[in-house]
Amino acid sequence: MTSPTDAEAVAALAADLVRLDSRSSLSNLAVAERIEAALPGFEIERLDYADASGVAKRALVAHRGGPGGIALSGHMDTVPDTGWTNDPWSGRVDADGVLHGLGSADMKGPVAACVVAARGLPADVPATLLITTDEETTKQGAALIAERSELARRAALRGIVVAEPTRLAPIRGHRANINFEAVATGVQAHSSTGRGTNANLALIPFLSAMRDLHERLRTDPGFRDPTYDPPFPDFNIVLDNHGTALNVTVPRATCRIKFRYTRAQDPAPVQRAVEEAASAAGLALFLTEDGTPPELPADHPLVRAAEAATGRTAGTVPFGTDASRLNAIAPCLVLGPGDIGVAHAPDEHVSLAELAAAVPLFRALMRG
Known part of the structure; x- marks a missing residue:
């Protein structure tokens, strides 16, 4: 009592x-x-x-x-x-x-x-x-x-x-998680001048690959752990243009991803896929692991x-x-x-x- x-x-x-x-x-x-x-x-x-x-x-x-x-x-x-x-x-x-x-x-x-x-x-x-x-x-x-x-x-x-x-x-x-941060760099300018480089354009191929990886994590039986609800890993994607105005070419575009996995799910293939996609798109990639x-x-x-x-x-x-x-x-x-x-x-x-x-x-x- x-x-x-x-x-x-x-x-x-x-x-x-x-x-x-x-x-x-x-x-x-x-x-x-x-x-x-x-x-x-x-x-x-x-x-x-x-x-x-x-x-x-x-x-x-x-x-x-x-x-x-x-x-x-x-x-x-x-x-x-x-x-x-x-x-x-x-x-x-x-x-x-x-x-x-x-x-x-x-x-x-x-x-x-x-x-x-x-x-x-x-x-x-x-x-x-x-x-x-x-x-x-x-x-x-x-x-x-x-x-x-x-x-x-x-x-x-x-x-x-x-x-x-x-x-x-x-x-x-x-679950534990790995946090990824992929950064694309452009050139800031008034968008009407044609002199800038929009960082989002470099981010788009990476995002396409991340969309495919997201779907694979939800459908591939190899990534499922039936002792958890939901049984598939969390792969949450957040985008940030850091306050860039609509008439400015984006100088910095960031994609942050939180990947949560259980002890039965091997994070290595996911980490490798993110690293390869970032490298292919020419992005800087940073990651932090949240224990086990x-x-x-x-x-x-x-x-x-x-x-x-x-x-x-x-x-x-x-x-x-x-x-x-x-x-x-x-x-x-x-x-x-x-x-x-x-x-x-x-x-x-x-x-x-x-x-x-x-x-x-x-x-x-x-x-x-």
């Missing part, structure tokens, strides 16, 4: 975190400081860095007790406030006990549940929190923890529960423990989480309060009752 004190603490901390604007383009230091203040008695490791735009960021590792426990993990950043018509950072709670605001479900509410669960454990039970940032963009916070955290290493974790919103259903596997697909066997002890605690069979999901980076530290399972269906959408919200229900569930998993 969740105590009234725990329920009140989760509600208060979640609302406080929502009220702090930490879109990925901004610094998250205020959120990190609020979380640290909520963890008296924990050893805190601050992993500070500047992102690619020079913005100050901080990931946190917090630990109390001995080694060998199960860690809880969540991220502090949010997506942009696109489409919101009311205050994204109000932290408003309505009469039905629903918290509204950007990041309420994804995932400041779940982070609050993690914090309250960890600090309420007996002192002799290992309690570890891995609190990241830039999950919505580069997963740099999780990568930094995996690569450099001395405290996480000393904690000798048996497993990690990533508390992304799953409606408290255990998720044993999800985290996927635990159905009989893994962490999966079995989560199924026993929730009474639900572990499944898989098509989206990604920090588990693709944190699985370098320990086996990862995804399980958290909230609905991914309202994440990244205007009027994002989460039930305070569901946040409170996550607290004893998390504690049960951490006790082992």
